[in-house]
Amino acid sequence: MIRLIASDMDGTLLNSKKEFDDEFFNILQELLNKEIYFVIASGNQFHHLYNQFLPYSDDLYFISENGSFITKGKKELYSFTMDQYDVQTIYDILKQYPEIMPVIGGKERSYIPRQYQAFQEEIERHYDKYIFINDLKDITEGVLKFSIHDPQHHIERYVELIKKSLPKHLKIMTSGNEWMDIQDEKINKGFGINFLIKTLNLTKNDCMAFGDQMNDYELLKNVKYSFAMKNAIPPIKEIA
Known part of the structure; x- marks a missing residue:
């Protein structure tokens, strides 16, 4: 049953x-x-x-x-929650691709670098609690995962580029052609x-x-x- x-x-x-x-x-x-x-x-x-x-x-x-x-x-x-070293590593890798937007997920809210405020309409389609940050130091809780949005809807173009720089215990998972997630492989x-x-x-x-x-x-x-x-x-x- x-x-x-x-x-x-x-x-x-x-x-x-x-x-x-x-x-x-x-x-x-x-x-x-x-x-x-x-x-x-x-x-x-x-x-x-x-x-x-x-x-x-x-x-x-x-x-x-x-x-x-x-x-x-x-x-x-x-x-x-992810190791702080992994959080910093992912954040530094994603800085190389400023055309895509990272969203850093926590339990209480999500955290988005301030330079992506122009994406607010898209953000509010997916996030009810969020704030814009200047740096990782503005995050006041543990990080669950990273989500990355491609406004051009070709997120698969970035998978291999980012994957080759990630520690092996971190994985990328796509969801449609706009979003991908980075989190622990387990x-x-x-x-x-x-x-x-x-x-x-x-x-x-x-x-x-x-x-x-x-x-x-x-x-x-x-x-x-x-x-x-x-x-x-x-x-x-x-x-x-």
């Missing part, structure tokens, strides 16, 4: 206009009535996700920041779903997941019932 359903957001649960299907919240209420756990598994910021699901948010589980921050509602269950949505499976005393056979991009790969591999969206990239369709 299915006891947990996990879903990616952009390109999966949301349409191209970032909208829910009209029937979604009625279905969500039915799932909660049947005591089926619903998990949002996303690379997005926790605060942005939490606000999207009000007034149901406190009854849901969130695997946010691609597995770096896991909560039940607002209650933290797990977090992984952390992903699959790590997050396994954490919840153990925490909730479930098995993989109890779980179902939906996704469309490479940052969903481990999520789909770690449940029995996995589904790729019609718009999914080929590697996701192959494993679903």
